[in-house]
Amino acid sequence: xxxxxxxxxxxxxxxxxxxxxxxxxxxxxxxxxxxxxxxxxxxxxxxxxxxxxxxxxxxxxxxxxxxxxxxxxxxxxxxxxxxxxxxxxxxxxxxxxxxxxxxxxxxxxxxxxxxxxxxxxxxxxxxxxxxxxxxxxxxxxxxxxxxxxxxxxxxxxxxxxxxxxxxxxxxxxxxxxxxxxxxxxxxxxxxxxxxxxxxxxxxxxxxxxxxxxxxxxxxxxxxxxxxxxxxxxxxxxxxxxxxxxxxxxxxxxxxxxxxxxxxxxxxxxxxxxxxxxxxxxxxxxxxxxxxxxxxxxxxxxxxxxxxxxxxxxxxxxxxxxxxxxxxxxxxxxxxxxxxxxxxxxxxxxxxxxxxxxxxxxxxxxxxxxxxxxxxxxxxxxxxxxxxxxxxxxxxxxxxxxxxxxxxxxxxxxxxxxxxxxxxxxxxxxxxxxxxxxxxxxxxxxxxxxxxxxxxxxxxxxxxxxxxxxxxxxxxxxxxxxxxxxx
Amino acid sequence: xxxxxxxxxxxxxxxxxxxxxxxxxxxxxxxxxxxxxxxxxxxxxxxxxxxxxxxxxxxxxxxxxxxxxxxxxxxxxxxxxxxxxxxxxxxxxxxxxxxxxxxxxxxxxxxxxxxxxxxxxxxxxxxxxxxxxxxxxxxxxxxxxxxxxxxxxxxxxxxxxxxxxxxxxxxxxxxxxxxxxxxxxxxxxxxxxxxxxxxxxxxxxxxxxxxxxxxxxxxxx
Numbered sequence: 238x239x240x241x242x243x244x245x246x247x248x249x250x251x252x253x254x255x256x257x258x259x260x261x262x263x264x265x266x267x268x269x270x271x272x273x274x275x276x277x278x279x280x281x282x283x284x285x286x287x288x289x290x291x292x293x294x295x296x297x298x299x300x301x302x303x304x305x306x307x308x309x310x311x312x313x314x315x316x317x318x319x320x321x322x323x324x325x326x327x328x329x330x331x332x333x334x335x336x337x338x339x340x341x342x343x344x345x346x347x348x349x350x351x352x353x354x355x356x357x358x359x360x361x362x363x364x365x366x367x368x369x370x371x372x373x374x375x376x377x378x379x380x381x382x383x384x385x386x387x388x389x390x391x392x393x394x395x396x397x398x399x400x401x402x403x404x405x406x407x408x409x410x411x412x413x414x415x416x417x418x419x420x421x422x423x424x425x426x427x428x429x430x431x432x433x434x435x436x437x438x439x440x441x442x443x444x445x446x447x448x449x450x451x452x453x454x455x456x457x458x459x460x461x462x463x464x465x466x467x468x469x470x471x472x473x474x475x476x477x478x479x480x481x482x483x484x485x486x487x488x489x490x491x492x493x494x495x496x497x498x499x500x501x502x503x504x505x506x507x508x509x510x511x512x513x514x515x516x517x518x519x520x521x522x523x524x525x526x527x528x529x530x531x532x533x534x535x536x537x538x539x540x541x542x543x544x545x546x547x548x549x550x551x552x553x554x555x556x557x558x559x560x561x562x563x564x565x566x567x568x569x570x571x572x573x574x575x576x577x578x579x580x581x582x583x584x585x586x587x588x589x590x591x592x593x594x595x596x597x598x599x600x601x602x603x604x605x606x607x608x609x610x611x612x613x614x615x616x617x618x619x620x621x622x623x624x625x626x627x628x629x630x631x632x633x634x635x636x637x638x639x640x641x642x643x644x645x646x647x648x649x650x651x652x653x654x655x656x657x658x659x660x661x662x663x664x665x666x667x668x669x670x671x672x673x674x675x676x677x678x679x680x681x682x683x684x685x686x687x688x689x690x691x692x693x694x695x696x697x698x699x700x701x702x703x704x705x706x707x708x709x710x711x712x713x714x715x716x717x718x719x720x721x722x723x
Numbered sequence: 724x725x726x727x728x729x730x731x732x733x734x735x736x737x738x739x740x741x742x743x744x745x746x747x748x749x750x751x752x753x754x755x756x757x758x759x760x761x762x763x764x765x766x767x768x769x770x771x772x773x774x775x776x777x778x779x780x781x782x783x784x785x786x787x788x789x790x791x792x793x794x795x796x797x798x799x800x801x802x803x804x805x806x807x808x809x810x811x812x813x814x815x816x817x818x819x820x821x822x823x824x825x826x827x828x829x830x831x832x833x834x835x836x837x838x839x840x841x842x843x844x845x846x847x848x849x850x851x852x853x854x855x856x857x858x859x860x861x862x863x864x865x866x867x868x869x870x871x872x873x874x875x876x877x878x879x880x881x882x883x884x885x886x887x888x889x890x891x892x893x894x895x896x897x898x899x900x901x902x903x904x905x906x907x908x909x910x911x912x913x914x915x916x917x918x919x920x921x922x923x924x925x926x927x928x929x930x931x932x933x934x935x936x937x938x939x940x941x942x943x944x
Contacts, residue, residue, distance in 0.1 A: 368903030375910045382917055391928050395937040398874070398921060405881055405914070406865060412888050412907070413861060420842070420895045428780075430900040448841045476940045 241288065241297035241304065244363065247281040247312070250274055251319075251356040259349035263341040268327040271348050275320040278355065282316035285309065290710055294717075296365060296436060303365035303436055306717035307573075311499055312362045314577060318491050318584050319355045321692035325588045326351070326484035328689040332595055333482065338388055347387060347482070354380040354488065358496045367433045370500055371408070371415050374464065377493060378404045385481035396476035403473040404463060411460020411500075417453035418507070421445045435503060439721075442510025450511040457504045458520055464497035466551045467558060468528040478547035479600065483591030486543055490550040491584035495576050498554060502561050506722050509564075518562040525559025526652060528552065529659035536666035541600045542590050545670065546583065549626060552663050553579040559656070560641040561722075565648055569719045571640030574707075578633040578700055582625040585696035589619035592688045593674070602670055607679040612686065616675045618693040623671045625700050627664045633703035729777040730852075733894075736770040737853040740890060741832070744863040747883060748824055748870075751816045756879050757802050763886055764794030771893050782901045783893070789908050790889065798882060801915055806875060809926050816873050824870050828863055835859040846895070853894040860887030874925055874932040878918050885911060 254274030258267060286309050289295075294305030304312075330347065333339050339347070357377035364370050378400075386397035419433055425444045426432040438445075459470065466474040478486045501521070508517040532552035539545035553575065560572035592615045593608055594600045608616030625632035638660065645653045703711070743763040750756045768790040775783025806812040818824075835858040843851045864884030868877050889907075892899045899907075922932060929936045 366903070368899055369906060372903065372906035372910055376913070379910065379913050379917055383920065386921075386924060389924060389928065391937075392939050394921075394924050394928050395940055398925065398934065398937060399940075401917065401921070402868070402877060402881070406868065406884065409861070409881075409884055409888060413858070413891060416888065416892045416895055416899065417842070419892075419899060420846075423896060428897070430902055433900060433903065446845060449845065452838070452842065480940070 241285065241295065241302070243281045243284040243288065244297050244302055244304065247278060247285055247316070248356060248359055248363065250278045250281060251352045251359065254278075255349045255352035255356060258352060259345065263344040267344065267348050268323075268330065271351065272320070272323040272327060274352060275316070275323040275355065278359075279313075279316040279320045282313045286313050290714075300365055300431070300434055300436070302363050303434075304363060305721065306714040307503075307721060308362045308499065310573075310577065310711070310714050310718075311495060312359055314580055315355065315358050315362065315492050315496070318580060319351075319488060321588075321695055322484050322487050322491075322584065323351070325487070325591070325689045325692045326482075328687060329484060329591050329595070330482065332686065336595075339482075343387055347384060350380050350384050351484070351488075354384075358492055361496050362499060365434045365436055366430065367415055367418060367435065367438070371412055374411070374461075374497065374500065375405075375408055377496070378408065378464070381477075381481075381485060381489065381493070384485045385477045387482055387485075388480070390480070393480040396473075396480035400473045400477040403470075407460050407463025407470060409460070410456045410463075414453045414456030414458075414460055414504075417449055417456065418504075421449040421453070421511075438507055439510065442507050443513075445507070445511040447512040450508045451516060454504060454508040454517050454520070458501065458517075458524070461497050461501040461504070462524060462558075465494055465501060465554050465558065466528075467524045467555065468531040468551065471528070471532075471551050474551060475544045475547040478550070479541050479544040483543070483587055483594075486547070487584040487587035487591075490547065490587060491580040494550060494554050495580055498557060498561075498576065501558070502722065505561065515564070518564050521558050521562025522649070522652065523562075525555045525557075525562055526655055526659075528555025529559065530655060533659040533662040533666065536663055539670075540602060542594060542602050542605060542674075543587070543600055545602070545667075546586055546590060549663065549667065550579075550583055552659065553583070553626070555659075556638065556641060556656075559652075560644070563641075563644060563648055564723075565644055566719050566723075567640055568644035568648070569722055570715050571637045571644060573715045573718055574633065574703075575637035575641065578637050578703065579626070581696045581700050582622055582632070582634055585618065585693045585700075586622040586626060588689065588693050588696075589615050589622060592686060593619060596683050596686050597680075598682065598684070602674060604680070604682070605674045607677045607683065608675045610677075611679045611683050612688060614690050614693070615688050618690070618697065620671065620675050621697050622693070623667055625697065627667050628660060631701065631704045633700045636704055636707070726777065729773060732773055733770060733853055736766050736773075737856040737890075737894070740766050740770075740860060740886075741856050744860045744883060744887075745825065745828060747879070748828055748863060748867055749821050751818050753806050753812055753814055753816075753875060754803075756876065757799050757806075760802075760879050760882060761795050761799040763883065764790060764798075767886055767890055767893075768795060770890070771898070774893055774897060778897050780897050783898050785901060786893070786898055786904050789904070793908055793911065794882070794886065798911075798915055801919060802875070802879070805919055805922055809922060809932070811875070811932060816871065816876060818871065824866065828866060831862040831866060832859040835862060842895070851894070854891060857887050857891035857894050860884075860890060863887075872933055872935050874918075874922060874934050877934070882911075
């Protein structure tokens with residue numbers, strides 16, 4: 238078993254940064270330390286990815302961690318988006334402070350919790366233990382609850398309370414599912430921590446009791462599905478995304494939903510191995526399709542800009558869940574790519590949306606006007622981000638949606654019209670809203686602002702590059718992951 | 724202690740846990756609710772210790788002590804301090820239609836037995852018959868969270884639900900691996916601090932802990 242010198246740094250840097258930022262508090266350079274910590278995490282992630290690329294998947298830390306093609310790309314993505322979000326949040330939060338929306342104590346809290354959240358997500362992805370995965374997922378929720386209520390407005394507190402209660406209850410169901418999974422596993426693998434390791438479970442998945450695993454999957458689906466934001470378990474999501482600070486919306490939407498879906502997909506692979514039926518896949522397809530349709534129609538009647546894009550996140554997570562449920566090499570490949578593309582495109586949209594609402598002092602779409610003229614970078618970044626997210630070529634979301642659609646027409650033609658309908662409604666709803674916001678004259682209430690442009694440009698370039706040409710290492714990883722999830 | 728006796732004690736404790744869960748559904752006083760929650764924790768702790776002794780699983784003793792410390796002493800204490808500070812310890816909640824809630828609760832218990840029947844047949848453990856009670860406790864906690872409108876009551880419902888999960892882990896599998904149980908306990912502890920902070924925020928913003936008032940975030944038409 239090869240050592241993994243970069244695995245511990247990848248986890249310990251964000252944890253250490255959380256402690257440091259909690260101790261030093263709201264100093265002038267706190268935002269820079271936040272960026273530096275995230276950048277170091279990203280560097281460790283890249284190093285680890287290189288090792289996986291050269292050696293293939295491996296276990297580390299006495300079977301405690303497990304790195305393979307599926308989780309490493311999500312870990313690198315998590316580290317990358319957390320870095321760009323930290324860059325964005327430096328200017329964004331400075332302005333929020335100047336506007337008097339947050340004070341010194343809350344800034345200390347904000348920075349520390351941001352890093353703790355990154356740590357929790359990375360632990361979720363890299364742990365080999367299903368139980369630890371659950372604990373880390375709960376930690377990710379808990380570390381963001383008080384960030385959602387950071388502004389202490391009545392609506393922010395309501396949103397955070399909803400998030401706390403609904404995700405708490407949801408994730409409790411996942412723990413019950415985990416108990417059932419352990420119950421089935423210990424008969425085969427014996428008692429103790431080893432019976433909860435992914436690596437052991439997937440090795441013996443054929444011998445696990447199918448009735449128990451079917452029941453366990455229902456609980457796991459409801460539990461982790463709540464965190465993915467699948468309809469009808471999505472109620473917390475638009476509130477939490479629209480009321481919290483925008484950097485938090487960006488990481489919740491771009492990263493947390495992905496991590497929850499990762500957990501669900503791993504569980505599905507196990508259940509499939511045990512039951513040898515398409516039972517789990519069908520459940521996921523149902524939830525996915527319902528999410529796509531409900532979210533697409535909800536997009537039509539939104540007035541708040543961040544709320545609208547959170548419904549778009551529900552729609553895209555629905556697409557990925559549907560594709561994983563469909564299974565098969567093309568759909569799974571498409572779903573993996575879709576998670577990556579959605580995460581990059583959506584967080585860049587949230588960056589520009591954050592700046593746009595700061596310029597206008599509101600999140601109400603009717604009052605956001607003339608972005609092209611007011612601030613070309615925010616305007617164009619926003620427009621291109623939206624074009625990417627609705628699935629226009631040549632952006633990467635088009636590629637992934639096209640793959641998923643092709644597989645749907647081949648394997649489940651009856652569902653294809655619904656999928657297309659959802660995509661078309663979302664397309665129309667988003668472009669109809671965005672066009673008046675970017676075009677036209679600058680309104681009198683618009684304030685000029687220095688936007689953080691690096692994160693937006695980085696994200697959009699990546700989405701564009703992957704749309705035009707998928708790098709070989711990425712397609713190799715996706716192929717390997719597809720093989721594992723079969 | 725022979726297995727027969729252990730199984731009986733286990734069933735008896737399970738019945739008492741279920742009883743506390745129903746009592747919580749009907750309890751309207753804050754203080755009474757916290758006491759019931761502490762009693763439920765104590766029953767769980769005793770049950771865990773007995774299962775640990777009979778099955779010779781020594782890590783269950785640690786879980787048992789952890790439960791005793793966290794759910795019988797610490798959490799009820801924190802809740803008591805909070806409701807005293809917020810001056811709501813004498814408050815009586817308005818709960819609509821308790822008989823109806825009880826009827827739904829009974830339905831949930833029947834449903835739990837139905838759902839877990841195939842699993843109980845597979846198990847050979849002395850504790851297998853209590854899995855249904857554990858699931859019922861989870862669902863009753865959920866029911867309590869749905870029917871109540873007070874922030875503190877919702878949290879107690881949430882903690883009762885967590886008790887059900889813990890009970891499920893001991894009755895279906897002789898407890899989860901120790902590292903997992905410790906992690907779950909840590910999460911519950913962090914959650915306790917967070918809801919403590921929350922109570923003050925909600926109280927300061929809405930001047931009451933009645934969450935009926937929190938209905939501003941609705942879908943606009």
